[in-house]
Amino acid sequence: MKGRRLLMAALAFLGMGAIANDVAAESPAGMKMYVFSSGRLHLGKGLLANFAPMEPKIEIPVGFFIIKHPKGVVLFDTGNNDKIITDKTYWGPNYDVLEPNMTPDDAIDVQLGKIGVKPDDVKYVVVSHMHLDHGGNVAKFPNSTLVIQNDEIEFSMFPDEPFAGSFIPGDTFALRSKVGTKTPGAVKMVRLDGDMDLFGDGSLMVHRSRGHTKGSQMMIVRLPKTGTVVLTGDSAYFRENVEKNILPNLVLAYDPAGIAKGYEWIRAVVANENGQFFTAHDPDAFKALKKAPEFYE
Ligand SMILES: [Zn+2]
Numbered sequence: 001m002k003g004r005r006l007l008m009a010a011l012a013f014l015g016m017g018a019i020a021n022d023v024a025a026e027s028p029a030g031m032k033m034y035v036f037s038s039g040r041l042h043l044g045k046g047l048l049a050n051f052a053p054m055e056p057k058i059e060i061p062v063g064f065f066i067i068k069h070p071k072g073v074v075l076f077d078t079g080n081n082d083k084i085i086t087d088k089t090y091w092g093p094n095y096d097v098l099e100p101n102m103t104p105d106d107a108i109d110v111q112l113g114k115i116g117v118k119p120d121d122v123k124y125v126v127v128s129h130m131h132l133d134h135g136g137n138v139a140k141f142p143n144s145t146l147v148i149q150n151d152e153i154e155f156s157m158f159p160d161e162p163f164a165g166s167f168i169p170g171d172t173f174a175l176r177s178k179v180g181t182k183t184p185g186a187v188k189m190v191r192l193d194g195d196m197d198l199f200g201d202g203s204l205m206v207h208r209s210r211g212h213t214k215g216s217q218m219m220i221v222r223l224p225k226t227g228t229v230v231l232t233g234d235s236a237y238f239r240e241n242v243e244k245n246i247l248p249n250l251v252l253a254y255d256p257a258g259i260a261k262g263y264e265w266i267r268a269v270v271a272n273e274n275g276q277f278f279t280a281h282d283p284d285a286f287k288a289l290k291k292a293p294e295f296y297e
């Protein structure tokens with residue numbers, strides 16, 4: 001943020017303060033970001049990075065994030081549905097393909113409990129996409145507002161071939177209200193066809209990024225001390241996907257050109273704001289992150 005403040009000071013000096021204020025993000029004091037784990041999956045690296053080997057399987061984390069902002073708590077992604085801790089049939093054949101390692105400590109309420117956050121404390125749930133390891137617990141926040149792309153609601157229930165495998169219809173269906181209710185959603189929703197500045201101060205920007213799925217989205221988090229962090233969801237699996245322009249396997253690439261555009265966007269935001277990006281599944285990068293209850297401020 002230092003560079004941005006210097007720019008604002010320079011523009012103010014030149015009598016351009018009004019313009020500077022229009023473009024500047026205000027990261028409120030006390031804003032913090034926490035990193036959580038929803039367990040681990042095992043799969044061939046070649047699924048996530050073309051030309052990487054499919055055997056032996058590698059272990060990847062399943063990360064998700066909380067941002068505490070003075071105007072409310074924001075959850076970015078919800079991990080694997082807690083049901084699979086005790087019921088492997090909920091994922092059907094995906095369970096044996098992905099070999100999840102998810103313990104009771106990885107349940108989302110237990111994870112959020114590490115920083116004293118209860119589901120009802122969450123104002124916005126922003127879901128990067130509805131694949132089983134990101135949208136699993138979206139329905140566990142009945143008093144929050146879900147921020148999701150319209151395309152992703154539709155696509156997660158009726159995906160095109162060959163993209164159906166990674167969606168669990170039950171995860172999306174749990175968002176529907178009871179039969180006969182006038183409002184369709186069981187939870188409040190902001191159904192986007194684009195981007196959203198969550199609190200109007202530029203500190204949390206939801207960015208539509210069709211690519212990995214039809215309605216994928218990323219989020220820019222602008223923290224007061226850490227600066228800019230892009231949460232990629234699966235718009236980027238590993239750091240190397242972004243750094244070397246490596247696409248995932250076709251079954252995980254609804255719009256390959258859109259994925260490439262997403263990488264370009266990540267690189268531009270990181271370069272322009274001297275920032276960084278956090279993915280959900282990069283084993284080495286995730287290991288290096290501070291985990292809740294530690295935080296980024
Ligand atoms: Zn994922």
